[in-house]
Amino acid sequence: xxxxxxxxxxxxxxxxxxxxxxxxxxxxxxxxxxxxxxxxxxxxxxxxxxxxxxxxxxxxxxxxxxxxxxxxxxxxxxxxxxxxxxxxxxxxxxxxxxxxxxxxxxxxxxxxxxxxxxxxxxxxxxxxxxxxxxxxxxxxxxxxxxxxxxxxxxxxxxxxxxxxxxxxxxxxxxxxxxxxxxxxxxxxxxxxxxxxxxxxxxxxxxxxxxxxxxxxxxxxxxxxxxxxxxxxxxxxxxxxxxxxxxxxxxxxxxxxxxxxxxxxxxxxxxxxxxxxxxxxxxxxxxxxxxxxxxxxxxxxxxxxxxxxxxxxxxxxxxxxxxxxxxxxxxxxxxxxxxxxxxxxxxxxxxxxxxxxxxxxxxxxxxxxxxxxxxxxxxxxxxxxxxxxxxxxxxxxxxxxxxxxxxxxxxxxxxxxxxxxxxxxxx
Numbered sequence: 336x337x338x339x340x341x342x343x344x345x346x347x348x349x350x351x352x353x354x355x356x357x358x359x360x361x362x363x364x365x366x367x368x369x370x371x372x373x374x375x376x377x378x379x380x381x382x383x384x385x386x387x388x389x390x391x392x393x394x395x396x397x398x399x400x401x402x403x404x405x406x407x408x409x410x411x412x413x414x415x416x417x418x419x420x421x422x423x424x425x426x427x428x429x430x431x432x433x434x435x436x437x438x439x440x441x442x443x444x445x446x447x448x449x450x451x452x453x454x455x456x457x458x459x460x461x462x463x464x465x466x467x468x469x470x471x472x473x474x475x476x477x478x479x480x481x482x483x484x485x486x487x488x489x490x491x492x493x494x495x496x497x498x499x500x501x502x503x504x505x506x507x508x509x510x511x512x513x514x515x516x517x518x519x520x521x522x523x524x525x526x527x528x529x530x531x532x533x534x535x536x537x538x539x540x541x542x543x544x545x546x547x548x549x550x551x552x553x554x555x556x557x558x559x560x561x562x563x564x565x566x567x568x569x570x571x572x573x574x575x576x577x578x579x580x581x582x583x584x585x586x587x588x589x590x591x592x593x594x595x596x597x598x599x600x601x602x603x604x605x606x607x608x609x610x611x612x613x614x615x616x617x618x619x620x621x622x623x624x625x626x627x628x629x630x631x632x633x634x635x636x637x638x639x640x641x642x643x644x645x646x647x648x649x650x651x652x653x654x655x656x657x658x659x660x661x662x663x664x665x666x667x668x669x670x671x672x673x674x675x676x677x678x679x680x681x682x683x684x685x686x687x688x689x690x691x692x693x694x695x696x697x698x699x700x701x702x703x704x705x706x707x708x709x710x711x712x713x714x715x716x717x718x719x720x721x722x723x724x725x726x727x728x729x730x731x732x733x734x735x736x737x738x739x740x741x742x743x744x745x746x747x748x749x750x751x752x753x754x755x756x757x758x759x760x761x
Contacts, residue, residue, distance in 0.1 A: 384408065392421040480576070487568050494567040501560045512552045519549045565739075578727050578734055581646055582714045591647040591748050591759055594637040596624055597668070601632040602752065612756035613654075630671045636748030639664060644718045647748060648729060648760040651688070652711035658696075658751035659713055660685030661724055663744045673699060677751050685749065686713065686726040686736060695726070695736045704736050712760065717746060 380389050382401035385408070389399035395413040405415045522545060526535060582588070592608055600621055603612045613632055621627060628634070649659055662683035667674035678685040678696025685696050686704070693704040710728040713735065717724045725737040750757065 390418050391415045392418050479572070483570060483572050487570055487573065490567045494564055498561065498563050501558075505555075505558075505561060509555065515552065516549055519545055574725075574737065575732075575734060578716055578725055579732055581644060581716055582648070582727055582729055588714075588761075589638075589645050589647045590761060592637045593750065593759070594626070594635050595621075596626040597628060597633070597635040599628040599630075599632045599634065602634060604634075605758075609761065610756050610758040611750055611752050613656075613752045613754055626668060628668050628675060630669070631676055631751065632753050633658075633675070633677060633749065633751045635662065635664075635666075635750075639745035639747050640717065640719060641745045642719050644716070644720070646714055646716040648712055648714045649750070650712050650758040650760055653755040654688070654752055654757050655690050656688060656752065656754035657757050658685040658687040658749070659715055659726070659757075660749055661715065661717055661746040662749040664747055665744065666749075677749060683749060684724050684738060684740065685751075686715075687751075693735070695738060697738065697740075702736070706735065710735065715748065719746070 380399070381387065382389055382404060385401050385403045387401035387403055389401055391400050391402060391405050392398070393400045393405070393410040393413050393415050396410065399418055400408070400410050400415065404410050405413075523542070526538060526542060530538065593604055593611060595604060595608075598604055598611070598621060601614060603614055604610070605612070611634060623629070626635075651657055651659075658677045660677065660683065662677065662685075666680070666682045669675060673679035677683045678687065678701070679699045681698045683697065687694055687696060688709070691709070693706050695702045695704060708731075710730065712729050714727040714729050715724070716727060719742055722741045723737060723739050726735040727733070728735055
C-alpha cells in the first residue's frame with residue numbers, strides 16, 4: 336500500500352501493504368526487512384534495473400515498477416499504486432464492460448426480433464403502394480395522351496378534309512371559268528372568221544356583253560383557305576410533354592461548346608470551356624478575326640445544326656443580364672449596329688433577361704415574358720424540321736416561351752452576357 340498522504344510505496348525492503356518497522360524486536364536499527372513474495376497468481380516479474388519484484392504500478396508510465404523505482408527511481412514523482420489493487424480495479428472495469436456488452440447484445444437481439452420484421456413488412460407495403468402509384472399515374476397519363484392523340488388526329492383529318500374540299504371547289508370554279516373563257520374565245524374567233532361586216536356590226540352589243548362577262552372572271556389569288564393550317568395540331572399538353580421528354584432525357588441534350596474565334600473581347604472563357612464571364616474593360620487579348628464580335632458581348636457555339644431536334648442547357652443563376660438562343664451563321668460580327676445585336680435583326684432569336692425583365696426578341700420585335708420567379712437554368716430546344724424554337728425552365732418544368740419559324744439556314748447556339756457569368760451544363 337502507498338504511504339499515507341503521498342501515494343508512495345513503503346521504504347525499500349518493506350512489504351506492500353505494511354509500514355517499515357525501524358528498530359523492530361530481534362533486529363538491529365536500520366536493517367531492511369526481507370522482500371515479500373508476490374501474491375499467488377500475480378506472477379510479478381523482476382525490475383531490469385534493480386532486480387526487485389514489480390509489485391507497483393506507475394500511473395504516468397502505465398507500467399509495473401518495483402518499490403525502489405517508485406521511491407528513488409524515475410517514478411519517484413509519479414502516482415503509484417499496488418499492482419494488486421490496479422489489477423482488481425481493471426477487473427471491475429472489465430466486468431462493467433461485459434455487462435454493457437450484454438445489454439447492447441440484448442438490445443440488438445430485441446431490435447432484430449421485434450423491429451426489423453415490422454420494418455420489412457412496412458417496406459413491402461410502401462413498395463407495393465409506390466408501384467401502384469406509378470402504374471396508376473402512367474395509365475392516367477397514357478389515357479390522356481391517347482385521348483389527346485385521337486383529338487388532334489381528328490383535327491388533322493378535319494383540316495385535311497377542309498383543305499381538300501377547298502381545293503376541289505377552287506378546281507371546279509376555275510374549270511368552269513376556263514370553259515367560259517374557251518367558249519368566249521371560240522365565239523370571238525367565229526365572229527372574226529365567219530361573220531361579214533354587216534353581221535359583225537349588228538352583233539357588237541352581244542360581243543360587248545359576252546366580253547364584259549369574261550372580264551368579271553378574276554385571276555387566281557393566293558388564299559390561306561387552300562393551305563393546311565398547322566395550328567390545328569397546337570396543343571399545350573403535347574407541347575409541354577414533348578419539351579419535358581426531350582429535355583429530361585440524358586441523350587436529348589447536345590454537347591455544346593463555345594467557339595473561341597467568336598468570343599467578344601468583353602467576355603472571358605473559362606479553362607473548361609463552359610463559362611462565359613463579362614469584363615467591361617476589354618482586357619482579354621483575343622486576336623482579331625472576321626468571326627469575332629468586336630462590340631457586343633456575344634459568342635457563338637462551334638457546331639451548326641442543319642435538321643432534327645437539338646437542346647442544350649445553361650446555368651444563369653449568377654447573371655442578371657444575358658441572352659440565349661440561336662442565330663444564322665450570317666449574323667454580322669462587327670460594329671455597334673443592330674445587325675450584330677442579338678434579337679435586333681432577322682438572323683437571331685433570343686430569350687433575354689435585364690434585371691427582372693424577361694423577353695423574347697427577333698428582328699427588333701420584343702415580346703415580354705411574365706415569370707413568377709427568375710429561372711436558375713434555361714434550356715434551349717430547337718426543332719428545325721417542325722420550325723420551332725422553345726425556351727424552357729428545367730427546374731420548374733415550365734415553358735418560358737416558344738416561337739415558330741421556317742428556318743432557311745443552319746443555326747448556331749448563341750450567347751451574350753453583360754453581368755457576372757453564365758455556364759453551359761453538359
